[in-house]
Amino acid sequence: MKEKIDEYQIYKKHYEQIYNQVKNDPYAQSLGIKLxxxxxxxxxxxxxVQSHMVNAYGTVHGAIMYALADHAFSVACNAYGKTSVGLSTTIQFMESAKPGDKIVARATEVRRNFRTGFYRIEIFHEEKLIATMEAVSYRKDHYFIDIDQQE
Known part of the structure; x- marks a missing residue:
């Protein structure tokens, strides 16, 4: 029987390598998203939020808020160096933001097992909750970093 890998130890040992991989998301960077x-x-x-990121009503486009939440989700679920991809998401928009506003997404792992991960993402403008997202990741068998299988 295969010995269980302690993924938290992988996170600690390979923090810099994992961080450098997850922070370099070209799409997030093109939008100006900062980890x-x-x-x-x-x-x-x-x-x-920039002026070109709004909808016809002058408020931040839902796709922009989704992209911010999705990036935070992606980083959180790939934090252990194991390739994880989004399986499903559900987002609820409660308030809007406008150009000049700074919005913040926080992704928190609720539960993770060998094959899936469950996450809650909250988006804030200042201290006001403006959107929430629930997300499920699919965890592949592949690590995107070089690990010693005896960790």
Missing amino acids: TKFEAGFAEATLD
Whole structure:
């Protein structure tokens, strides 16, 4: 029987390598999303809403808020170096933001097992909750970093 891998130890030992991989998301970077916190099963990302990121009513487009939440989710679920992809998400928009506002997404791991991970993502403008997302990740058998299988 295969010995169980302690993924938290992988996170600690390979923090820099994992961090460098997850922070370099070309799409998130193209939007101006900045990764501000990265921990095992947790990520925080921020975005300054620009004038071209709004809908016809002058408020931040839902796709922008989704992209911010999705980036935080992606970072949180890949924090252990194991390739994880989004399986499903559900987002609820409660308030809007406007150009000039800074919005923050915080992704928190609720539960993780060998094959799936469950996450709650909250988006804030200042201290006001403006959207929430629930997300499920599919965890592949592949680690995107080089690990010694005896860890």
